[in-house]
Amino acid sequence: MQKNILSILFVVAMLFVISCEDTRLDNISLPKLYIPQSGEVEQVIFRTGEPFVLRLGVTKTGHDEVQVPATAIVNIKSEAELNVYNLNNNTNYRRLPDDCFHVSVTSLNFSRESRVEFVNITIDYNTVAALPDFDETNSEQYVIPVELVQASIEVNEEKTFSFIKPLIRDPFIYFRGLQSSITIEPTALNADYRQNLILDIDFPNIWNISVDLEVDPSLVAVYNAANGTHFSLLPAETYTISPNPAVIANGRNSVFSTVTIDAVKTDFDEFLLPITIGNTSKFEGEPGRNIHYLAVSKPAPRLSREGWTIHDYSSHQLSDGGGVTMILNSETGSFWHSSWSPPSEPPHHATIDMQKEVLVTHIEIRRRNGNAGTRIGSFHISSDGINFTQIGIFDMPASDAGNPFWLFKVASTRGRYLKIVVDSTHAMISEVHARGTDE
Numbered sequence: 001m002q003k004n005i006l007s008i009l010f011v012v013a014m015l016f017v018i019s020c021e022d023t024r025l026d027n028i029s030l031p032k033l034y035i036p037q038s039g040e041v042e043q044v045i046f047r048t049g050e051p052f053v054l055r056l057g058v059t060k061t062g063h064d065e066v067q068v069p070a071t072a073i074v075n076i077k078s079e080a081e082l083n084v085y086n087l088n089n090n091t092n093y094r095r096l097p098d099d100c101f102h103v104s105v106t107s108l109n110f111s112r113e114s115r116v117e118f119v120n121i122t123i124d125y126n127t128v129a130a131l132p133d134f135d136e137t138n139s140e141q142y143v144i145p146v147e148l149v150q151a152s153i154e155v156n157e158e159k160t161f162s163f164i165k166p167l168i169r170d171p172f173i174y175f176r177g178l179q180s181s182i183t184i185e186p187t188a189l190n191a192d193y194r195q196n197l198i199l200d201i202d203f204p205n206i207w208n209i210s211v212d213l214e215v216d217p218s219l220v221a222v223y224n225a226a227n228g229t230h231f232s233l234l235p236a237e238t239y240t241i242s243p244n245p246a247v248i249a250n251g252r253n254s255v256f257s258t259v260t261i262d263a264v265k266t267d268f269d270e271f272l273l274p275i276t277i278g279n280t281s282k283f284e285g286e287p288g289r290n291i292h293y294l295a296v297s298k299p300a301p302r303l304s305r306e307g308w309t310i311h312d313y314s315s316h317q318l319s320d321g322g323g324v325t326m327i328l329n330s331e332t333g334s335f336w337h338s339s340w341s342p343p344s345e346p347p348h349h350a351t352i353d354m355q356k357e358v359l360v361t362h363i364e365i366r367r368r369n370g371n372a373g374t375r376i377g378s379f380h381i382s383s384d385g386i387n388f389t390q391i392g393i394f395d396m397p398a399s400d401a402g403n404p405f406w407l408f409k410v411a412s413t414r415g416r417y418l419k420i421v422v423d424s425t426h427a428m429i430s431e432v433h434a435r436g437t438d439e
Contacts, residue, residue: 034059
């Protein structure tokens with residue numbers, strides 16, 4: 001009985017299989033050919049001294065189950081054919097002359113398994129650049145007009161044309177970033193600080209390109225004049241650059257070199273290290289991107305304010321903030337407000353007696369909480385409280401969001417009396433700190 005039941009189930013299963021039609025391929029598209037780099041293709045070509053070969057791919061789509069062999073021909077349109085295309089498509093392409101390029105193979109053969117075949121187009125960039133009306137941006141729309149024709153299988157009609165538009169460029173070496181900064185903690189002991197510099201190229205590299213990294217001291221003054229800064233040149237004994245020269249290896253398009261700063265040997269100051277692309281084994285540094293400015297800051301620790309007093313001041317409003325002595329009390333809710341009853345006109349000033357000669361390198365200001373009315377002014381220092389020398393200026397933004405204390409580098413100067421001059425309508429300062437050394 002059990003044997004008969006099993007036989008019946010087997011027959012039913014076989015009838016079900018026979019009656020079911022295989023529809024797995026019903027919704028799978030048949031293969032097509034197309035040019036992925038279709039439409040207008042801006043091809044940047046670098047004058048490296050080596051031949052430039054563009055590998056233009058033609059792709060066969062489709063599921064593995066429906067792949068078939070295929071053939072196709074890639075045609076370079078004649079000038080007459082291109083003129084017809086321009087007329088029909090409202091374009092203004094101009095065909096590159098035949099002596100500007102060469103196509104090695106125009107017939108493509110796809111096996112059942114192959115998905116991409118290539119046409120190699122060798123472009124003579126010197127001949128292109130010598131055309132009378134060719135410019136760097138190729139504004140005259142010179143192209144190599146490529147068309148996919150005579151295919152043995154269906155083609156994607158929207159991707160049968162490729163207009164190769166050459167843009168000729170000189171090969172350069174350049175810094176990936178033009179500025180960076182390192183801040184050394186005042187308490188750093190036996191610590192090294194490092195900054196990587198990355199050199200890049202944009203062209204295919206078949207060489208080992210050696211690049212000397214050089215420091216140009218004259219660029220510090222140039223940078224300071226352009227940016228209103230007061231950087232000093234980072235002393236040579238405080239840093240190393242390695243590797244130097246840096247080598248962009250064959251097949252690579254970048255390399256990095258590391259600047260290592262010895263924190264112990266670095267004084268309290270603001271330094272600049274202008275690193276340039278110097279001698280190279282091949283090609284040159286790109287103008288405008290051949291200098292990297294590394295700013296190195298080692299702010300001195302805050303000086304103790306114990307015993308500090310106010311030597312003199314222009315005015316203050318005792319009923320608002322608590323008076324000028326509040327800038328030394330470490331209470332951020334109190335502040336010095338210049339007099340508004342009776343009214344006082346800028347400039348306003350407050351002079352701090354630090355009780356002894358100290359070296360001042362930086363000054364910190366915290367404005368009145370929630371009020372950024374104090375914006376611009378200057379710092380002055382004196383040994384006798386009478387004859388002052390300006391050592392820096394400040395220009396604070398219209399908001400203190402995320403930065404309650406503003407740190408300003410000043411010319412490192414020794415003195416006992418520190419004067420803050422405020423050129424705003426009113427002085428509204430909560431705290432003043434000086435950084436430096438008291439040795």
